[in-house]
Amino acid sequence: xxxxxxxxxxxxxxxxxxxxxxxxxxxxxxxxxxxxxxxxxxxxxxxxxxxxxxxxxxxxxxxxxxxxxxxxxxxxxxxxxxxxxxxxxxxxxxxxxxxxxxxxxxxxxxxxxxxxxxxxxxxxxxxxxxxxxxxxxxxxxxxxxxxxxxxxxxxxxxxxxxxxxxxxxxxxxxxxxxxxxxxxxxxxxxxxxxxxxxxxxxxxxxxxxxxxxxxxxxxxxxxxxxxxxxxxxxxxxxxxxxxxxxxxxxxxxxxxxxxxxxxxxxxxxxxxxxxxxxxxxxxxxxxxxxxxxxxxxxxxxxxxxxxxxxxxxxx
Numbered sequence: 001x002x003x004x005x006x007x008x009x010x011x012x013x014x015x016x017x018x019x020x021x022x023x024x025x026x027x028x029x030x031x032x033x034x035x036x037x038x039x040x041x042x043x044x045x046x047x048x049x050x051x052x053x054x055x056x057x058x059x060x061x062x063x064x065x066x067x068x069x070x071x072x073x074x075x076x077x078x079x080x081x082x083x084x085x086x087x088x089x090x091x092x093x094x095x096x097x098x099x100x101x102x103x104x105x106x107x108x109x110x111x112x113x114x115x116x117x118x119x120x121x122x123x124x125x126x127x128x129x130x131x132x133x134x135x136x137x138x139x140x141x142x143x144x145x146x147x148x149x150x151x152x153x154x155x156x157x158x159x160x161x162x163x164x165x166x167x168x169x170x171x172x173x174x175x176x177x178x179x180x181x182x183x184x185x186x187x188x189x190x191x192x193x194x195x196x197x198x199x200x201x202x203x204x205x206x207x208x209x210x211x212x213x214x215x216x217x218x219x220x221x222x223x224x225x226x227x228x229x230x231x232x233x234x235x236x237x238x239x240x241x242x243x244x245x246x247x248x249x250x251x252x253x254x255x256x257x258x259x260x261x262x263x264x265x266x267x268x269x270x271x272x273x274x275x276x277x278x279x280x281x282x283x284x285x286x287x288x289x290x291x292x293x294x295x296x297x298x299x300x301x302x303x304x305x306x307x308x309x310x311x312x313x314x315x
Contacts, residue, residue: 028266082287
């Protein structure tokens with residue numbers, strides 16, 4: 001979690017939690033130093049993570065101290081870290097969809113075929129009780145994209161998934177991990193559109209980690225990551241009329257772990273912090289809440305073997 005406050009011309013950041021992603025944010029902010037930012041505080045109960053973050057900060061010539069108190073303010077600006085929106089090919093596909101090039105969106109299909117979960121502090125991500133489950137901890141990003149492309153809110157969710165390959169031979173404090181490593185999820189939206197997630201976390205032999213397809217009543221668009229390719233076309237012009245684009249963003253100074261999206265996310269947040277008269281964050285708390293709720297409903301669907309209404313988990 002990162003918070004920022006504007007003091008004079010410098011925006012000062014405090015980072016709560018400096019594990020893998022916390023340090024990723026630290027590095028991104030270092031690459032934004034020419035924009036007038038500085039990290040002045042960190043907080044993390046895990047001492048090795050603190051030490052690694054402090055080493056990074058010292059190499060960037062930033063002072064650091066642990067924040068031990070924070071005041072509640074009515075005028076606070078909060079932006080949720082759903083950075084997949086900012087990946088150049090995804091951002092381009094969002095632009096194409098919002099521009100009406102595909103017509104009214106009817107179907108959104110997202111495939112993530114990738115490597116297993118990385119090792120985290122105290123192996124916290126190996127157990128549902130800590131993470132909420134794979135479809136919450138990892139896939140909230142994809143459910144956010146589905147909702148964004150559909151331009152609607154979810155109504156109900158159906159999922160099927162299991163732990164078939166990964167982590168089955170691991171034991172921590174006498175317990176075997178229970179997080180799923182593959183799943184199919186169907187999400188129905190209140191405007192009649194549908195989304196589907198195809199997740200496999202033992203598919204390292206893939207050219208692209210994410211493949212996103214959006215189909216409207218007049219056309220189809222696709223985004224491929226990390227190839228950074230976008231394709232779109234219309235039913236009228238058919239296969240021969242499909243356009244292929246290389247999606248790039250010259251503003252990115254650091255690619256990091258998510259193909260430059262974290263850098264662009266910080267750039268967007270910095271703009272909101274500095275905006276005169278206030279500027280709404282690009283991704284608000286409601287966006288974050290609903291993306292997680294879809295994941296919770298999907299996990300519950302696997303457990304119960306039935307469709308789960310979003311209202312059931314929101315209540």
